[in-house]
Amino acid sequence: MLLLALDTATPAVTAALHDGRTVLAESSSVDARRHGELLLPAVDRVLADAGVKLDAVTHIVVGTGPGPYTGLRVGLMTAMTFGSALGLPVHGLCTLDALAYASGRDGSAGDFVVATDARRKEVYWARYSDLRTRLSEPAVDRPADIAEQVAGLPAVGAGAFLYPGTFPDAYAPEHVSAGALASLAAEKLAAGEELTEPRPLYLRRPDAQVPKNYKVVTPK
Structure with missing residues (x-):
């Protein structure tokens, strides 16, 4: 290989x-x-x-x-x-799974969170029990909105370092x-496991969108 x-x-x-x-x-x-x-x-x-x-x-x-x-x-x-x-x-x-894996956290210290910067004052995040086991689907949220869900959990990734109020216990790797x-x-x-298709997890619409009042011009 x-x-x-x-x-x-x-x-x-x-x-x-x-x-x-x-x-x-x-x-x-x-x-x-x-x-x-x-x-x-x-x-x-x-x-x-x-x-x-x-x-x-x-x-x-x-x-x-x-x-x-x-x-x-x-x-x-x-x-x-x-x-x-x-x-x-x-x-x-x-990508969050790769960050969790790189953290080296074996689960002996309990659950943890991986959080990356989603811009717009939001984070992409998921919860893990160890470096190989994700417990939740990836999501995008404002840190304040998930504060109760992640309270007391260590966090890995740049998103954790950006919002210490929600993630006071942040660890490397950052990227x-x-x-x-x-x-x-x-x-x-x-191990014979099937990996996913190479399809993007955008979780939200792109910034560039067709204007709502866009006028279609047709030939007469």
């Missing part, structure tokens, strides 16, 4: 290669406005660092979010393009890593 992992669901633009046992190479940059500009160079970098060509890749996994529309689709479309060009399976994996995404995907594939 040689698995290429990509994620652009958060400000982190991240790519990694995994051989089924360990991460061979990884590249990450944090820039919320340059996903399209940074992703392909990151892929080139991890291939070069691992000393392999793109046609040696056997699987592709991509973070499906949740995340903002513009950034999230960069990773998904890139993964789908690679898959189509190379004739490879493309697997999806929730997702493609290395963690790849490791979790490789573990699941080795």
Whole structure:
């Protein structure tokens, strides 16, 4: 197995290669406005660092979010393009799950939350019992609206650091890593688990919408 992992669901633009046992190479940059500009160079970098060509890749996994529309689709479309060009399976994996996995929390300390920045003073979040087990579906909410649900729980991710009033017990990692995404995907594939389709978890409509009073002009 040689698995290429990509994620652009958060400000982190991240790519990694995994051989089924360990991460061979990884590249990450944090820039919320340059996903399209940074992703392909990151892929080139991890291939070069691992000393392999793109046609040696056997699987592709991509973070499906949740995340903002513009950034999230960069990773998904890139993964789908690679898959189509190379004739490879493309697997999806929730970005929050990769953050939970990277936290290393084994469940001995109880439940925890993963929260990423959803902008508009909101967070994308889910609750976990350990680094592999999600207890709730990903959601998008204002931190104040979920304060009672997450009270007393440790939290991982940039969203937790942004809103200490709701998440006073925040832990690293702050951003997702493609290395963690790849490791979790490789573990699941080795166990015979089916990963999700590479479909985006937007959880809300994109900012760009057709104006309500848009007038359709037809030829006479």
